[in-house]
Amino acid sequence: MKPAKMKSIGLNAVLLIFSGITILPFLWMLAFSFKTNAEISALSQRFLPRHPTWDNYANALTRMAFLRYFFNSLSYALVLSVITIYTSAISGFVLCKYRFRGRKLLFGMILSTMMVPGVVTIIPRYSMMRALGWLNQFQALIVPSLFTSFGIFMMRQSCTAVPDEILEAARIDGANEFYIFHRIVLPMLRNAVASMAIFQFLWAWEDYLWPYLMIRSESKQLLSIALNMFSGRFSTDYAGLFAATSIAIIPVVICYLVFQKQFIQGIASSAVKG
């Protein structure tokens, strides 16, 4: 028992030190958010603010329609996450479990779209949206992202862990494929769904250039664009940026906490089943 305990303490210490080093830049940013721009740019730096101030937070909230952007971003990220998780899961399942002509080609082509730098395709996509009359509309953000190569790839890999025998057994019991996917496969993919939710939410939340080009009216603006408004031509309002960033990451943390729990619960339920 004793060496195991020693090991445990050692491991915990190592992990704690590592996490300390890891989050140092993050904590630094958090500390900056309570300083004035003058203190941030000063020569002599100390970690804790000399005269802690909430002004940056107050300014961030009042400088722009922060709350409105916040809720716009929240609904965009939620809607997009739900849609792409579903489309990725069902596409991943089809590409993994069915054998049909052109399957490999289709998967290869989906994967290859990840490999062309978006820098050169963004303008042609913009022209398409204009031709469709979708500029400044919510569907310009959603429709071009209905499917994601990343998600399809991820779900396809996860489906390889679903044993064919289970599917066959269900088929013999007379289940149709829709039932099999929704009631058997999807629950088994819960950890992949949780991982994907964590990322998809984050990416939608952070997504900047495309929404910026698409959205014109202030009432539809997203928070990520507001965060970029702190950088001016000559200088950046770092104090304001850090405060706004500190608020902006809260939903992402919550999303993370919610879906990380899935992993643990997933294991508990499979243990019961097993």
Place this chain on the structure above:
Amino acid sequence: MKQLTQRAISLVLALAMLMAACGALAEDSTIIGSTIQYDTSKPVNNGEEISIEFWYWTGADKLFQAVADEYAAIHPNVKITLVENPYDDYWTKLPLALQGSDGPAIFNVHNSYHENIIGYMAPYEIPVEDLEADFVGVSAHIIDGKVYYTDYGMMTATMYYNKAMWEAAGLTEADIPKTWDEFREVAKKLTIRDENGSLVQAGFSFNGGAQGDVLGMQYQYGQNLFTADNKVSFNNDAIKAVIQRMKDIYEVDGSGDYNFGNNSGDNFGQGMIAMYLGWGFMHGLFQALWPETEFGSFEIPTPAEEIPYAYHRYNGESTFGVNKNAPAEQQAVAQDIVRFFLANDALQKRFVLANSVFPAKKSLAEDADIMSVSSIAVLASHIDRYIWPGPMPSAVENNMKIALEDIFYNGADIETALKNAEDTCNMELDGSEFVSVEPSYAYASEAK
């Protein structure tokens, strides 16, 4: 009784000042401006309701709010929607928006992006002669007899110095250097090293972004930046001399070091370095971020005592652009806002002070408030000796940056680095329609 007279006098004085400020020679108080005039009593869009979008970039919100507010006060029927944009990506979104019919009617312009937006701009309705009568530097902006935007101010580089360090080194106003040789002596005096010989205070630093300064100092030797066929010229004796001098200040004089701070502007504000060559906008930044650092300015030194071909390069801060694809009635309002802005000295002054630029409007050339800004005041005696090469594509600065870093940090020799940069830059400029306006500089004939 005494009070009353005092009040009367101050009233008269105020009125006089108001009239002077408006430049109102006519009795009609609704007209502002000198040659370019704006009649505030004239309705716009026949007094009917209209709304337009006005795009600008972050950092200038108060200025644009002022324009919108003052204009709306005169024309309540016009609703101006100000749309703020992040600076970098504004230059992607704006041209794309201008291609359609629903782009902003009026927008803020920076001449670095001239090529991408000029095709979407409508010429000013104000006659060119009127513009030239009120503003300097208009000639460089005339395209086929028309002006699409011009400068409200000229920004250039001046030398900033830390007053406390200056005094501590026993220097006085009389020591302000005129030539680079004098400058180097002063820089040595302002340098402090500890017992191990490590720098504690640099006399001068150009670390981080010297390309903007180097591209301009070759004019002091009479060397233009562009050749007659609009190719860039880096690999010439003038630029080599400029870079060699920069190296010597660090390596021979020991007045600075490549690794002593990476951002000389910030480092000057922070009190690490005594002298810094910076552009006008730094004045406001120093005051905002490092209020404890007391600083003064002097004009950029020159190789010899006499007046050079040009002291340095300037870059204009541009007036607004009007979208030629916007509906006609929106364009009419936009043109009206432009006229209002150009005729209005109070707004011009606000824009000039906010960016610490030398005013392009002639009526403001001797304005006391503007001339109290040290970095502007030092330019006053020969502002005509600053040259604008035209709206340089970013490839010019980018390639000079690479050359300078190769020389200063990677040990490349000056000749090779400049030659590489010049070749790459000219390759990249191949598809550009850039035309140098150096030939339209007043003293162009003095170039070598």
Place this chain on the structure above:
Amino acid sequence: MMQANRRKKNALRSRSEIILRSTVAAALVIFFFAFYFIPILIAFYGSFHLWNPLKGQFKYTGLKNWQTVLNNKLFWFSLKNTGLFSVAAVLARIVIGLLLASALFSRLVKAPSFLRTLYYLPTITPMVAVAFVWKNMYDPQFGLLNQLLGTKINWLFDGRYAMPAILLLTVWKDFGYAVVILLGGMYSLPMDCFEAAEIDGANAMQRFFGITLPLLRPTVIFIVITSFISYFQTYIPVMVLTQGGPGTKTHLASYLIFDQAFSKYNFGYASAMSFILFIIIAVLTGLSFKASGKNQL
């Protein structure tokens, strides 16, 4: 044998399978054609032109852009940089990810959910904000890094250290990604294997290499391939830390592409570079699928 079995079963495909399969396949074809292939084809067509969409310029120049790219020493140098950078970043991501994920997965760790959340913080903090902090840490005079290491290195302006400095920021920013996916994978593994192994007296090392790693194979392959694809297209850390400097020491291929497209507006030239990069990534991805075994594709 298995193969033959499967074929037989495939012959008896149900109607519902055909409906599901055809609907999904059709949706995928339509979607990717409309929103990916068309823009990609336009960009490809653009690579044969002097192309600046912002001012509406589109002038046929034949193979000129391609020739310029192939003769551009900086592009090849950037590709070499990109290759080295990607290999190092992927390795770091996998190794750190596996170490941390298995530590968090083991029952030895106190407060795993707290630690997990800490590890995810760098991933979610926007680059615009952390870039400033990292520049501060790399400062030659006052930077935390020099203070910790007792060195006097000018990290971002020394050709030997600038690339590692960019790598360090990238690894810091991204390792949370691998931890999340690997943890998800580990929690999906059948528990009975571990219990059986524990009873058999296998130690932690043996369990990791003997059971965990082989079972995690699809997950690891997924991370390696997606990481390679994304690291080959990295430019943001370069943009925020060095702008490719000192000189051209930290130029990555995608930084060059970004710079040509959105700072110099040579979209045709940027496209030509993009497609060369695309070919390289596609070949490498194909090879890694091959190397990872038939079953994966």
